[in-house]
Amino acid sequence: MKNTPKLLPILALIASTNAFATDGYFAHGYGVKSQGMGGVGIALPQDALAAAINPAGLGLVGNRIDVGATWFRPQRETEITGNAGGAAVNGTYDANDTENFIIPEFGYNRVITPEVTLGVSVYGNGGMNTDYEKAVPLLGKTPAGIDLIQLFIAPTATWKITPSNTIGVAVNLAYQRFEAKGLQNFDNTNYSKHPGKVTNNGHDSSYGAGVHIGWIGQVSDAVTLGATYQSKTYMSKFDKYKGLFAEGGDFDIPASYGVGIAVKATPALTVAADVQRIEYSDIDSVGNSINNLLLKNNQLGSNKGPGFAWRDVTAVKVGASYAFNESLTVRAGYNHSSQPIRKSETLFNILAPGVVQDHVTLGATYVLPNNSELSFSYMHAFEEKVRGNGSIPPGAPPAGFGGGEANLKMYQDSLGIAYGWQL
Numbered sequence: 001m002k003n004t005p006k007l008l009p010i011l012a013l014i015a016s017t018n019a020f021a022t023d024g025y026f027a028h029g030y031g032v033k034s035q036g037m038g039g040v041g042i043a044l045p046q047d048a049l050a051a052a053i054n055p056a057g058l059g060l061v062g063n064r065i066d067v068g069a070t071w072f073r074p075q076r077e078t079e080i081t082g083n084a085g086g087a088a089v090n091g092t093y094d095a096n097d098t099e100n101f102i103i104p105e106f107g108y109n110r111v112i113t114p115e116v117t118l119g120v121s122v123y124g125n126g127g128m129n130t131d132y133e134k135a136v137p138l139l140g141k142t143p144a145g146i147d148l149i150q151l152f153i154a155p156t157a158t159w160k161i162t163p164s165n166t167i168g169v170a171v172n173l174a175y176q177r178f179e180a181k182g183l184q185n186f187d188n189t190n191y192s193k194h195p196g197k198v199t200n201n202g203h204d205s206s207y208g209a210g211v212h213i214g215w216i217g218q219v220s221d222a223v224t225l226g227a228t229y230q231s232k233t234y235m236s237k238f239d240k241y242k243g244l245f246a247e248g249g250d251f252d253i254p255a256s257y258g259v260g261i262a263v264k265a266t267p268a269l270t271v272a273a274d275v276q277r278i279e280y281s282d283i284d285s286v287g288n289s290i291n292n293l294l295l296k297n298n299q300l301g302s303n304k305g306p307g308f309a310w311r312d313v314t315a316v317k318v319g320a321s322y323a324f325n326e327s328l329t330v331r332a333g334y335n336h337s338s339q340p341i342r343k344s345e346t347l348f349n350i351l352a353p354g355v356v357q358d359h360v361t362l363g364a365t366y367v368l369p370n371n372s373e374l375s376f377s378y379m380h381a382f383e384e385k386v387r388g389n390g391s392i393p394p395g396a397p398p399a400g401f402g403g404g405e406a407n408l409k410m411y412q413d414s415l416g417i418a419y420g421w422q423l
Helices: 004-015 055-060
Strands: 064-081 091-094 101-111 116-135 143-162 165-181 204-218 223-230 256-264 269-278 313-323 328-337 358-367 373-386 405-422
Touching: 055 116, 055 143, 055 165, 055 204, 055 223, 064 116, 091 116
Parallel strands: none
Antiparallel strands: 064 091, 064 101, 064 405, 101 116, 116 143, 143 165, 165 204, 204 223, 223 256, 256 269, 269 313, 313 328, 328 358, 358 373, 373 405
16 A cells, blocks of 8 residues: 555546536536436446445446546636726636546446445546636736646445345545646735745645445335435645645545435336535635635635635436437436535636536447447536626735626536446
8 A cells, every 4th residue: 555645646647637527526427327317326326437426336237347538628717807907907818728638437346246246436526627828917927727636546345235225335545636826916925824835836646535335225116216425535735735725735525425316217218316415615725715814814724714615516417318229228417506606706716617507418328249338428518607796805905906806607518438348
């Protein structure tokens, strides 16, 4: 295990690239099959990525390997209006200097006994990325942006405790990589507890672990239920950015939990639905308000330092799959998440404009002559805007930033492909 910290960054390049996710900064689904059904999977495991959604799912997919990749293209933009800085500040800022990302995935599962399976799912949890083409004067003097990736490697064990009930446990081994740039206006003693540890320090790494548990129960021949809980993943601190994130660079990954149902409506048609809750507000670097800095004199990097003021998110996912024949299955889905970003908190979220809420998805699987599978998925997240309301504090620094509003806009598309086979 002593080589694990060296290995995780390498795996991160293989298993996750910088991206912007969809239910806040979590992905709308894990595994190409799930992604084609709106992200459902708590009660409907379909491949060896199932442990990313519900660890119990690996107890129901058999011996198999799945490998895939998703092309992801977020489009994000900020508009500044009504600022005292006039034309030097007001205007539209394009955050798409980097806009195309590839996000790989991998899963392996092995049946040990009729009751026990062991497997591993490797996946990107999502992440944040903004890459502004030019400086945002409210933030700094050089092109602004952040780059966050989160990788999970989840060794998983499942037990069939009765013929119709399966439980699973995964140990989430996590790696994060982060960079911030263009935030020079905050890199001073007025705003940060640790000047010099705020911006333009290159990439920094963080490691941690958590636990993910789940249950799937076959209620009847047609109905399956599932439930899952993922603990907070406790991460080491970003030392290079201890003057930016609260608690001296702390950026834990929030806990989440959910329930799901899958119904085999006909021999060919399966419909499923999940409800997931993500506790973003419990992570100080994500949930604390910028008012902690401006009104309460808690500097960036302090124990109560400001963050993005994200609210907890509830995601509702529905999907359907239809088997036309033994070779072709098609999928469709819809995903709606609540809005994490308050209208009054758009200033700091220029860096993290994760405002999309509504997603539609399509997918398909084709069984090849050798009984392996080729799967596809498509997702479109509709354009969403959050218009600031009292979002830029009036007055001159350090008490304010000239007033006006920061308006955020985003939409995104993704296209996934995966290859899987039974062992």
